[in-house]
Amino acid sequence: METVLSINKLTKNFGKLCAVNQLDLEVKRGQVFGMLGPNGSGKTTTLGMLMGVTNPTSGSFTWFGEPATHHTRKKIGAVLEHPIFYPYLSGQKNLELNAMVKGANSANIEKVLDIVELSDRKEDKYRTYSLGMKQRLAIASALVSDPIILILDEPTNGLDPMGIAEIREIVKRIAADGKTIILASHLLDEVQKVCTHFAVLRKGKLMHSGPVDDVGKGEETVEVMAYHDDLGVLLQEFVGSGSIKKDNGIFQVMMKDGFHSQDLNKFLFEKGIITSHLMTKKKSLEKKFLEILFEAH
Amino acid sequence: MTSYRTFWVICGLYFLTLGFTTASGMEILKWIASKFEDFGSSLNVNRIPLYHFPDIWQNLIYISGLFKLVLSVMVVISITNEYQYRTLRQNIIDGMSRLEFVLSKVLTNVLLSLMSVAMLLLIIIVTGLIYTPDLAFADVITGAEFLLAYFLEIFAFLSYALMLGVFIQRSGLTIVVLMLSHMIEAIIKLNLFRESLNPSIGWLKQFFPLESITNLVPLPFARYAFQEIQDYVSITAIVIALTWAFLFNYFSYLKLKKADI
Structure with missing residues (x-):
């Protein structure tokens, strides 16, 4: 299978603190890859480096087999930590800006708003959205360029059970479309339900990586x-x-x-x-x- | 950015004050004259050619230059908002390069500077045509080069504001530093260039960033008190200010390139 992401000895130090330590990882096309780890284990820092907002201390990674530039990022839809939008713009307007930055067709906006079921509220200012709607808008913005790979960082963080179920359904639907998804989470249940592969990080170190199905294997x-x-x-x-x-x-x-x-x-x-x-x-x-x-x- | 209400309010206020202040100087003069008459003395407003070509160029442009602080506050808000709302981070994640981001902000600054220039050109032409008693084409053109200096003055100062925003990242603190910078620079100059200390290095003063921006359009009004003034745009001042404008933007880029956002 084609390798989408390959990480090679990626390291990030914040002063004395080593947030990510010699991380090696591979994600192949079509996988729904769960990144597990307690809070502060380096998940977001790793994703930040992959998305070009955090500069690695050492090590390297490639997207689609080539070194990352801002052009490769346009083929990736990503939401890191909480959703980020201009609060004084409407959902629609925010997505238009996203589409512009990504060089995506703005005709997609309607489609992705439908996927996340936000079409009714698209003219309202982002400020007025509930947390669940913000999360869903974030997923919409990640989808707007019809990316090959989707990165979601704690997409259900802080949501009520209804909201969690909704997001989970959306993620499953997107995965069924054959998209590669990287999902960072500390909710194990969530990863088990939607992911095909997973990796466990602890204090910036990779502890384990493999298919979710293997978890049940071995002694019973x-x-x-x-x-x-x-x-x-x-x-x-x-x-x-x-x-x-x-x-x-x-x-x-x-x-x-x-x-x-x-x-x-x-x-x-x-x-x-x-x-x-x-x-x-x-x-x-x-x-x-x-x-x-x-x-x- | 364009839908941000504060942006439009500040923008509107800026152009309104700019317009009114520059256009109403004559009325103020007339008012002063009428007060003089109340006290039995007379003042011929036409003896002070505030709005006469070619004086009008430097006069109005100098006054307008004082309003650039308002515009720069807007630039500071626009850049610090990107940090505060983390939209800068999301823009980078979405595939914008850091250079593209800086360029988008610098281009906005260019646009704001051009708008100020256009506004002022309009006011000068209109008021100049109204108030100048005898129009000669040569006089109208003379002094127009101050528009270029004005553009650079605004642009360099906005670049400075942008750089402060990129480095400080918090709007309140940035605005305070911005407003105090003239004073801070003045204090540094005072301490460095006390006449008694080093009279030989006084010429270095003009290389200070804010001084260089101020030097683009020198204070004109002393001429009405029969003093010698610099009524031309100095090439040296242009070169120094241009260099600073470039450096400000380059520093912003360097900082942004290295930062984790």
Whole structure:
């Protein structure tokens, strides 16, 4: 697959503080790439460097295989941190300015306003918009040049559940159009729901990078419940059991590599136990994320 | 920018005051004369050729030059707003280069300067034609070169305001520094060039940035008290001011190029 973004040993120091440290990363076309990390882990600084507003201390990156200039930025739609517009202009007028800077066709404005469902309020001044509308206008402005790649930094920050769901729907719709998206967030749930790939940053260092689907792979946990007094003992006899925890009368069996829930079920069945509850639990991104951060300590 | 209400209000006020002040000098003179008459003495307003070609050029242009502070405050607001609302950052993210950004601001300054020149040209031609008793073509043209000096005076000062805005980034502080700069420069000059200290380096004074801008159009009114004045545009002053204008804008660019925004 074609590489859209390639980052090579990118570093940024603010005085003594190292905000981004020797970061290497690749994003390929069509990926929805989640950048995870606690607040202050260097996500926005990294995006700032990629978008030419922050000067890197060292290292380099290429967009579409070529060194970045302001022309490459025109092919990227980006919203960093909170939405930024001229407060005393209307949404429509702000988008016109954006389109002018990007050299985009202003006929797109109507279309992107439709996508983010702001057409009714386009003549109102930006000042009067609610936070959710501001975020949506920001996404519209990022889309106005019909970019190859979209960068969203905390697009649901500070929104109510409705607003979060709306933005998530918009992002999914855009991703379905085949656009590459880089989504920085500290909301793990959000990344798991919309992203195909993710990277974890901590104190400016890359801790992990890979497909979201891989998170569930590897050892799995099986929840078992059965009306049998010796279930705990029996479970320990099973060769595939790793650690076993009992929680609210339900046994949580961490399986060894290569063993799955059906193996456990078969084993119990042969022992004459019929389970009343058997569930395979894949690791959530949240768990993985905390693991990654914990390992780093 | 163009829909920003403060911009239009300041712009309107500037051109209104500029227009009224420059155009109403004659009426003020007449008023003073009438007061004189009240006290039994007389003053012939036509003896003071304030609005007569060719004097009118330097007279009105000098007065108008005093209003450039108003215009420069507007420039400061326009640049510091870009920082405050972070629109500069978004513009860069959207694919504007930093050079393009500086150029857009410098071009606005050029436009404002040109508008001031056009406004003044109109007022001078109209009032000059009304008040000059005997018109001779040669007299009308003489002194028109002050318009060029005026353009440079405005443009250089706006460039200075722009640079302050780029470096300080906060509107209030920038405006205060802008208003105090003449005084600060005067204090520096006073301390550097005390006659007793170094009489030989007095000529350096004209190279100071604000002094160089002021020197473009020298104070004309002393001539009505029978004093010798400089009634021409000095090429040296033009060159120095032009250099400063260039440097101001170049410094703005350098600062912007290096900054994380």
